[in-house]
Amino acid sequence: MTTALEAPEGAEFEGAPTSWPGRLPGAEPLPGQLDRWLAARGAELVAIRRHMHAHPEPSYHEFETAAMVARELAVAGLSPQMLPKGNGVICDIGTGDRVIAFRADLDALPLQDLKDVPYRSTVDGVAHACGHDVHTTVMLGLGLALAQLNEQGDLPGRIRLIFQPAEEAVPSGAPGVIAAGTLKDVAAIFALHCYPQLPAGLVGVRSGPFTAAADTVDVKLTGPGGHTARPHLTADLVYALGRVIVDVPSLLDRRIDPRAGVSMVWGAVHAGQAFNAIPGEGEVRGTVRILNRDAWRAVPELITKLIEDVVAPTGAHVEVGYHRGVPPVINDRMATAVIAGAAGAALGPDRVVEAELSMGGEDFAFYLDHVPGAMIRLGTAAPGSDVKHDLHQGDFDVDESAIGYGVRVMLHTALAALATGAF
Numbered sequence: 001m002t003t004a005l006e007a008p009e010g011a012e013f014e015g016a017p018t019s020w021p022g023r024l025p026g027a028e029p030l031p032g033q034l035d036r037w038l039a040a041r042g043a044e045l046v047a048i049r050r051h052m053h054a055h056p057e058p059s060y061h062e063f064e065t066a067a068m069v070a071r072e073l074a075v076a077g078l079s080p081q082m083l084p085k086g087n088g089v090i091c092d093i094g095t096g097d098r099v100i101a102f103r104a105d106l107d108a109l110p111l112q113d114l115k116d117v118p119y120r121s122t123v124d125g126v127a128h129a130c131g132h133d134v135h136t137t138v139m140l141g142l143g144l145a146l147a148q149l150n151e152q153g154d155l156p157g158r159i160r161l162i163f164q165p166a167e168e169a170v171p172s173g174a175p176g177v178i179a180a181g182t183l184k185d186v187a188a189i190f191a192l193h194c195y196p197q198l199p200a201g202l203v204g205v206r207s208g209p210f211t212a213a214a215d216t217v218d219v220k221l222t223g224p225g226g227h228t229a230r231p232h233l234t235a236d237l238v239y240a241l242g243r244v245i246v247d248v249p250s251l252l253d254r255r256i257d258p259r260a261g262v263s264m265v266w267g268a269v270h271a272g273q274a275f276n277a278i279p280g281e282g283e284v285r286g287t288v289r290i291l292n293r294d295a296w297r298a299v300p301e302l303i304t305k306l307i308e309d310v311v312a313p314t315g316a317h318v319e320v321g322y323h324r325g326v327p328p329v330i331n332d333r334m335a336t337a338v339i340a341g342a343a344g345a346a347l348g349p350d351r352v353v354e355a356e357l358s359m360g361g362e363d364f365a366f367y368l369d370h371v372p373g374a375m376i377r378l379g380t381a382a383p384g385s386d387v388k389h390d391l392h393q394g395d396f397d398v399d400e401s402a403i404g405y406g407v408r409v410m411l412h413t414a415l416a417a418l419a420t421g422a423f
Contacts, residue, residue, distance in 0.1 A: 051068070191364050201405055214288075259292070
């Protein structure tokens, strides 16, 4: 791989266990190949990650990032294709009727980068505070390593890399990417996500529910307004909003199976200006997060009815806006087994741990509506450090050795998924 970016000093990648007996046809054991490949190319991957971190692009504007990814893949002899809007990339490697896909997200968040590092964001109010620069770099490294295997005749099938825009937006980019035909012939799909609660060198895997559906609810109340001395002559909107805020989540808990993992939390409420005047309008907005797909399908109608029933006795007029965000990520059992086994082969079985459930949303779920697949968590914290740079915070950063670990896991996953007849 060649790149115009300067490799930073001190970029190091840990070696994988060399005892794994896996061997490509006619080749040396895969861990040895990866050791040599990352020793030669790892610093360049770090440089690419730092370039993306310093030049983030928000959702639906990832044109330069996508162009850079396409250039790097083309330099490796591959044939990347831009997605229809020009802010995403798809690239097939190898041949075969059955495709194993990998997805990375390109966009950054509308947050200020608060770090004092050489690769700090140069774009005011935009930062890679969720690790998408790492996701993209890992998948780019996967593509470059696969390209080398394919040149050697050691890639036994076809891999597809999907570099997706707008994961952080609502509506998100995944449905449009899928509509562009990226899942044609795909038998299974895999992804990873940075996880600062685990040290670099560990990955978290989990079968079944992985992340929650994430929807939003807007409730607008209106009435004639009036004097606080005479609430009986009007509709007391502040009281009505209080009923919605307190009663609806409690009632929802008793109308949905608790095993569905439903969480309704209000984040904003606005009503009135004067302490002695009942306002004529008010609004409360919040989120609904759900781990169960069937409950997610049923909950909009139920929540709307609960809100209307709670408001009815107050005399206020209510308008409910329920807005879909993303479905829950439900990892396929077989796909999870494949990536867990591959991670154990790549890093050692003691470095694969059970991932915790997350109530955050992830639009990788849209792909899993079409094909089986699994997402894992990639540890990004500095080993031995008590400092945790959490996701969606302005000081978020990673231990860059995580990039090498991610490439190892995903390359082993690609070969294992091609070898299995389960998909």
